[in-house]
Amino acid sequence: MDTKEYIESGILEAYVLGALPAEGEAHVLAAIERNPELELEIENIENTLFQFAVNNEVTPPPHMEAKIWKKITDGQEINNVKEGLPSSDKESINFSVHPVGWWTANLRYAALWIGLGGSILLNAALFFRSGVQRNELSGVVRQIDSIRAANISLVLTVNNYIKSKKMMADNDMQTIVMHTVVKGHPMAATLYVNKYKTEGYVMIDALPVPPDGMQYQLWAMQAGKPVDMGTIDIDIANTSTMQKIEKSAISGEAFAISLEKKGGSIVPTMENIYVMGKS
Incomplete structure (x- = not known):
């Protein structure tokens, strides 16, 4: 198939979503090497999926972040640090371990995406479905073209029949x-x-x-x-x-x-x- 048919087939969407078997992925990679235009199309699909997910993001439930932090710290707290501190300060040094700086920002970002996971998968599935629908539409167009060709052939046959009858009557x-x-x-x-x-x-x-x-x-x-x-x-x-x-x-x-x-x-x-x- 040519580049246009390959893009419209929906196989690239399946590749981006990881829905292809190993053999299918190898086939796509080989096609990309032969045709750089397919690589650009894959980038467009990835960007579209990402933007689609962001535009339709779902706010994570309130307890999600607490669960993530608990998992990160294993639910442990550091209590009563005694060495080198007066007893009056012991109770004031009772704190939970929380990452700071770069880790905080990135783990919060990870928490957001965990909450969005279901939404992204759903939206990606819908996007992939649109590719399938494009394939179905292409199939309908091909059927229409086939019917049109059959009608043209039928018209020619009828015209020949009429013409041959006139000739036989001559x-x-x-x-x-x-x-x-x-x-x-x-x-x-x-x-x-x-x-x-x-x-x-x-x-x-x-x-x-x-x-x-x-x-x-x-x-x-x-x-x-x-x-x-x-x-x-x-x-x-x-x-x-x-x-x-x-x-x-x-x-x-x-x-x-x-x-x-x-x-x-x-x-x-x-x-x-x-x-x-x-x-």
């Missing part, structure tokens, strides 16, 4: 059906030739899609020799539609279609003749 139009010559492979194509206007149309009824680098070619048998009638557009073969024959004279005792290299051939490849019909 007394000046000769219809030549070419049937398969390959045993066990039902194939067919139809040729419509107007004898007076020297024009014709070939319609692919049932032929397999040509492989890459190959193309169908129409032939007319004249005086026992094959005469090139032109190649058939790849799009026509793929969509089973109709193509006008660009030849000034269209006549012959029989017609055939063969599979040739793209661009056509001077003579047909006999073993690649798929359909044939007599006029």
Whole structure:
């Protein structure tokens, strides 16, 4: 998949949240090495997650900080320090151990994040869900594109059907059906030739899609020799539609279609003749 599809897949959000297995993480790291743009996207995801969590932070419950401090000091207090002090001061030196300075600031910050942990996970999950929803939306878009393509194909098929019916109803139009010559492979194509206007149309009824680098070619048998009638557009073969024959004279005792290299051939490849019909 390209960079845009990779970003929209939601896999980077899963990577940031640690939701990928080791194999998935290795795959993401390899992708980042190949494409620095993915690293920038990961930074954006991390920043967005952080900002989202801060904007939706939940105040820790009042007892949370007390629990944290108790855990830090193990619940112990230093009492009655006797060495070098008069007895009158013993009771006044009864205090709990509390970190100061850098430790105080950072541990308070840690306490805040412990309280926010649940909120962050929830918000991150929601953010990840948005990635999943984007994937679902992409799937819907692909389905719509597929339906649109199917509708276009249906319209072309109906138009061909209407056109072929008109041609069959035309007394000046000769219809030549070419049937398969390959045993066990039902194939067919139809040729419509107007004898007076020297024009014709070939319609692919049932032929397999040509492989890459190959193309169908129409032939007319004249005086026992094959005469090139032109190649058939790849799009026509793929969509089973109709193509006008660009030849000034269209006549012959029989017609055939063969599979040739793209661009056509001077003579047909006999073993690649798929359909044939007599006029």
